[in-house]
Amino acid sequence: MMTSVMGGDVEPGTGDDVSIERPDTESDRPVQLPRRWRLSDPLISAGATAGLLVVMAVVAEVGARSGWWRASTLPATSTMLSGVAGLMDDPQFWSDLTRSGLEIGLAILFGSTAGLLSGLLFWKLPTLGRIFEPYLVSFYAVPMVLFYPLAIVVVGINASSVVILATIMATIPVALNTTVGLNGIRPVYLKLSRSLQCKPHQMLFSIALPAAAPFIVAGLRLGVVYALIGSIAMEFVTAQAGLGYRIRYYYEIFDNDRMFAYILVVLVLSVLLTALLAGLERLVVKGRTS
C-alpha cells in the first residue's frame, strides 16, 4: 500500500536510485484492500518508537553503570540527560542552536524552493531535464564536503558557506522527486485539464502539483534530512560555531558528557523534523489510499 511505500521504503526492483521513491499514484489499484491496522497505525509506530527508546535508555544506563563499557565510550543515560539539562542555561548552547537552526532552516527553505522550481523546469522543458537529470543523480555520490574549500574561497568561513552546501544537498532530492512526480502524472489528468480549459495556474495548482504531491513530499522529506545532515556535517568539518562544531570541539577537549549531550540534542532535532514531515506527508496522502 501507498503509505508504506512512501514511508521511505524503496520499492524492490526500482531501487537503482535511492533518491527516487516511487509511490503508487495509479488509482486503478484493487479497491478497498482490507487493512486491519489502519486506524491504529500511527499509534503503534509511536508506541514502538517510545518502547525502543526506553529499552535503549535502560541498556545505556545499566551498561555504563555496571561497567560493560567505559563511561567515556557511552555515558549513562542519566548522565547524558543531566548534561542536556545543564545546556539549558548555557548561553553558548543557545547561540549554537540558533546558528544551526538558522542554517538548517535556510537550507530547507532555499533547497525546497530551488528543488521545486528546477523540477518544474525539467518537467516543462523535457530536453533540459534529460540533460541535467544524470548529473543530479550522480551528484549524490559526491561527498559535498569536497566543495567546502570552494565555498570558503567564495564566501569565506561563515554560516553562508554551510548554508550554501546544505542547500545544494537539499535541492537535489527535491528536484529529482518533483521531476519524476510531474513526469508521472497520468495523461488523462492533462486531458481533463485541457478539456475543462484550465488556465496555466489552475492546471499547475489544481492538477499537476496535487497529482505529483506524494513524490514531492517524499522529496521534501529527503531534502530536509539532507539539509540537516549537510549543516551539521559541514559545521563539524570546518566552522567556528554551531551544534556540529561544538560536538567536535568537546570531542577534541575530551569532554564526553557535554559531547554526548550535544549529540542527543541533534538526535532530538532530527526526530522532530522527521515527525513534522511525516505529518505533512499524512496530510497530503489523506484519502488517497483506502
Place this chain on the structure above:
Amino acid sequence: MSTIQLDDIRVEFDTPSGKVVAVNGVTQQVPSGGFVSLVGPSGCGKSTLLAVISGLTRATSGQVAVGGKAVTRPGRGIGVVFQEESTLPWRTVQENVQFALQIAGVDKGEQVERANWAIDLVGLKGFEKSYPSMLSGGMRQRVALARTLALEPGVVLMDEPFAALDQQTRIFLGAEVRDIWQRSQQTVLFVTHDISEAILLSQQVWVMSYRPGRIIDVIDVDLPEHRDASIVSSPAFNQLHNRVWSSLQEESKRGFRQQETRT
C-alpha cells in the same frame, strides 16, 4: 444548435514503428439533440474520433464543427467522459464534481447546488465526502459522469463510460443517461462495445472498422421513444442487434487477424 458535423476526418499518428492511420474518411453528422452510439473493435479509433470532436486532438485533415463552428480547441460547450479513470484522488466526490464548475467560474453557491444535483443523478448520494479510493471502479466512473453532467454542456461525448460497471448498474445508468438526454436537448455521442446498450440508448448506431477506422455502417434505431428492458426481447430489437452484430463480426475478425499477423 449543437449539431456535430464531421467532414472527411483523417487522423494519423507517428509512432516509432511507422505511421498509424487511426481514423480515415469519416463523414457523419449527429443532429442537434441527437443520441448516436459508436461501436467498433478496440483500437479502431473510437477514442481518437471523440478526441477530435472535443478539440483535444487535431485531425490530420478534414473538418469538424459543433453547432456550425469549427472545433480547433476544447470549448465549454463540449463535455467529455473519458474512457480512463479520471477522478482526482486528492478530492472528495463532492470536490471532484465541483472541480469542473469551479474551473468554469461558476459561483460557489451554484457549484454546490449543481454538484448535488449531478451526484444525486448518478446515484452517489451519501458518498459526497468519500474519496475516490474508497469507491469501486464503477462508482468512480459515475463521479466522472457527474462531473461532466454538472457542467450541462450542449454536447456530451462519452467514451465507454460504463465499461467497468456490473450489468445491473450499467442498465440503470444507461436508462438514467437516456432520461437526462431526453429532458435536456443535449447532443450525445456515446462509445460502447456493448451492442445491446448501443441500440437501447440511441437513435442511431455507427459501426466503425478496424484500421483504418472508417464508419462502415450506420443503423437507424427505429424503436419507440420510451424503452424499458423488456424491449430487448422484441423482434425489432433482435433484428437491429443482428444487423450491428454482423457488421461488427466481419470487422472484429479482420482486426483480430491483422493484430495477430503484426505480432
